[in-house]
Amino acid sequence: MKRTSALARLTPSDQYRLLALAEYELANKPTGAASRWLERARPEQLAPDRAHRTWLILAGRAWGKTTTGSHGVNLAVRQGRAHRIAVVAPTLADVIDLCMRALREAAGPEAIFSASGHPRLRWPNGAEAMGFSAEDPDSLCGYESDFAWSDELAAWRYPEEAFHQLQFGLRAPGARQIVTTTPRPIPLIKAIMTDPTTVVTRGSTFDNAANLDPATLRYFEARFAGTRLGRQELDGEFLDDVEGALWNRGAIDAHRVSAAPDLVRVVVALDPAVSSAENADETGLIVAAKGIDGHGYVLADLSGRYSPDGWARRAVGAFRSWGADRIVAEVNNGGDLVQETLRTVDPVIPFRAVRASRGKRARAEPVAALYEQGRVHHVGSFPALEDELCAALPEGGSGPDDRLDGLVWAFAELGPGQEGPQAGTRDGEALGRRVWWCQQCDSGFQWDAGRLCPVCLFPAPETFDTALLRPPREQPRWPSEPPMNALVSARWRRR
Ligand SMILES: Nc1ncnc2c1ncn2[C@@H]1O[C@H](COP(=O)(O)OP(=O)(O)OP(=O)(O)O)[C@@H](O)[C@H]1O
Ligand SMILES: [Mg+2]
Secondary structure, three states: OOHHHHHHOOOHHHHHHHHHHHHHHHHOOOOHHHHHHHHHOOHHHOOOOOOOOEEEEEEOOOOOHHHHHHHHHHHHHHOOOOOEEEEEEOOHHHHHHHHHHHHHHHHOOOOEEEOOOOOEEEOOOOOEEEEEEOOOHHHHOOOOEOEEEEEOHHHOOOHHHHHHHHHHHEOOOOOEEEEEEOOOOOHHHHHHHHOOOEEEEEEOHHHHHHHOOHHHHHHHHHHHOOOHHHHHHOOOOOOOOOOOOOOOHHHHHHOOEOOOOOEEEEEEEEEOOOOOOOOOOOEEEEEEEEEOOOOEEEEEEOOEOOOHHHHHHHHHHHHHHOOOOEEEEEOOOOOHHHHHHHHHHOOOOOEEEEOOOOOHHHHHHHHHHHHHOOOEEEEOOOHHHHHHHHHOOOOOOOOOOHHHHHHHHHHHHHOOOOOOOOOOOOHHHHHHOOEEEOOOOOOEEEOOOOOEOOOOOOEOOOOOOHHHOOOOOOOOOOOOOOOOOOOOOHHHHHO
16 A cells, blocks of 8 residues: 555544654654653644644543643653743642653653752753742742743642743743643633633543543542533533522632731631541631731631541641631531540640531521622632532532531631721731720730630620720730630730
């Protein structure tokens, strides 16, 4: 058979694959890993032949996003198109454990990895890939590159800030980038998708079935098929707002901030799961605060699948690292065990047990209303939490809502939106407007109906009585020695 007719019988995707292989072989001394990738890559895993600045891959879990990104970088290096490459991932651990590891595999043994300073990989031709954590957008300032790879963009804490810093540096003539991510309808991804210099590739987990464990795929299908989570995480669908959901992305995005103001209260809210089995519910663990402006701020979403000891350690760790005032935990499922488990980690941790008497959604609605009014702000992005919120229907939905529960408990405790101290005053003065001086030990603490004095446990008045509110003295007064009481005020420790 003549070669030309043999070529004509190939499918368009095989023709494309052959062309890419030939181009590569012509331009380079082939290396084992790169050639092997060109042979086994699915056509949609090879860089598009259309001119582009950004190749955006929106695909389900385990589609091969990281593998495609790493081989895409390596091929660009071997073809002489990339010399200074920025590699950005959600955290530094992701940069090293996922991206740099995949790049090393793609680049082969002659590329040298160094972890000192920014993680970096150097190819024999002098090209260098430098790793950056998206948690620290400023670290990208001043790094000039001709190629970039952003992995899991939708999971970045500060996607806009980090991606824009990356774009300022990606300015060599003909610069290109690969963005690989599970799709989430965040504004940045929508903007990249509609940019005329972007080529988009879509895909589902099942496209990569030949390389995945069949039992795992069956489990994914059984557990997630047809659910919103499954449509997004497996099918790679780009799901917008759910009609009638309690939260909508527009309201969260509109009031998102990159830093919180001074905080008057911080709480860690915990909704513990009864089991840590692989298919059990997650433990909701949210750190939230009330700012000096009276608004609510979500500071961290540490939810996940933990053993009881695991969630207790995480909650106590969060309490300490955020200088929180207390942990609030739903005890409907765990009863006294929840408190006991927390106390095994820290016997003096300020703790409040809460029990759900009303339906979940009835509790959630006032919190959702505060978002609508712009009185709750997310400090950075919390993709998994935001997915849950924006899928929650008033009548209850089939999706998970463990993070949502944690969030609702946090704001039930904080009561954002109530009139708070005025912004712009000095911290002490501002606090003084709502500080109550305990009648027993004369310590100052923020008034909150039905609470105990955090130092001596003397009860605060049930209703706020301005007669008890002394004009702020120099500052709220705190005892000079640590109180020996079990409920040591975290604020006392923070002084
Ligand atoms: N074309 C391919 N040929 C062979 N194996 C592949 C191919 N594409 C991906 N794989 C394999 O599939 C698995 C999943 O790939 P990878 O980790 O890159 O997916 P991912 O989409 O980044 O996953 P996650 O959503 O977990 O980040 C890996 O073991 C990878 O080696
Ligand atoms: Mg990946």
